Amino acid sequence: MRVHVADHPLIAHKLTALRDKDTDSPTFRRLADELVTLLAYEATRDVRVEPVDIVTPVAPTRGIKLASPKPLVVPILRAGLGMLDGMVRLLPTAEVGFLGMVRNEETLEATTYANRLPDDLSGRQCYVLDPMLATGGTLAAAIRYLVDLGADDITAITLLAAPEGTARLEEQIADLKVPVTIVTGAMDERLNEHGYIVPGLGDAGDRLYGVV
Ligand SMILES: O=P(O)(O)OC[C@H]1O[C@H](OP(=O)(O)OP(=O)(O)O)[C@H](O)[C@@H]1O
Numbered sequence: 001m002r003v004h005v006a007d008h009p010l011i012a013h014k015l016t017a018l019r020d021k022d023t024d025s026p027t028f029r030r031l032a033d034e035l036v037t038l039l040a041y042e043a044t045r046d047v048r049v050e051p052v053d054i055v056t057p058v059a060p061t062r063g064i065k066l067a068s069p070k071p072l073v074v075p076i077l078r079a080g081l082g083m084l085d086g087m088v089r090l091l092p093t094a095e096v097g098f099l100g101m102v103r104n105e106e107t108l109e110a111t112t113y114a115n116r117l118p119d120d121l122s123g124r125q126c127y128v129l130d131p132m133l134a135t136g137g138t139l140a141a142a143i144r145y146l147v148d149l150g151a152d153d154i155t156a157i158t159l160l161a162a163p164e165g166t167a168r169l170e171e172q173i174a175d176l177k178v179p180v181t182i183v184t185g186a187m188d189e190r191l192n193e194h195g196y197i198v199p200g201l202g203d204a205g206d207r208l209y210g211v212v
């Protein structure tokens with residue numbers, strides 16, 4: 001598993017505003033949207049392309065276009081939905097599948113409550129969106145699920161990650177034969193006793209959509 005921590009002052013600047021407990025929901029949504037576009041630029045560095053011949057007003061030339069099959073973007077509900085628009089702005093031809101997952105706040109175990117994905121992901125490059133990699137349980141289950149459907153290249157984009165969760169995720173998917181990359185806006189200090197990222201930003205889903 002490859003882990004890429006974005007190192008860019010604009011990302012750090014926007015993350016600082018996102019973390020602030022006084023940042024309201026509309027501003028939080030806008031920042032999450034802007035951040036994912038910046039992170040997606042890095043995350044799509046290895047997106048598959050194929051050559052295409054075109055003619056400019058001056059001369060014929062060979063360029064590139066996104067290869068088929070199109071990449072699949074998979075936001076993990078709820079909080080991953082806050083990253084979807086920013087991602088598809090950069091990859092407008094991508095298809096989108098959905099996974100609904102929730103972490104039990106006592107046991108910290110993730111369960112899946114919704115799934116709207118193609119039946120066969122053979123040969124597909126997948127981009128998973130989830131703002132928080134905390135214990136890593138949610139992403140481990142999501143990645144395993146996509147690989148079981150045939151995905152052969154997975155990149156997860158997170159806004160924040162915790163070192164313990166990243167290590168645990170790596171252990172939990174060590175047997176998978178497909179390349180997995182994590183692109184994150186920051187690697188925070190640690191998890192607290194409730195499984196929250198420290199300093200973190202609190203509950204991403206609640207901050208995007210309100211407390212349920
Ligand atoms: O790495 P983990 O320890 O598994 O935790 C991370 C998960 O927790 C949050 O989701 P949550 O369960 O709060 O659902 P929500 O997005 O609906 O709020 C977050 O959006 C991740 O999906």
Ligand SMILES: O=c1cc[nH]c(=O)[nH]1
Pocket residue numbers: 132134195196197198200201202203204205
């Ligand atoms: O810090 C955390 C950990 C899990 N889920 C969140 O939304 N925030």
Ligand SMILES: [Mg+2]
Pocket residue numbers: 079203204205206
């Ligand atoms: Mg939540």
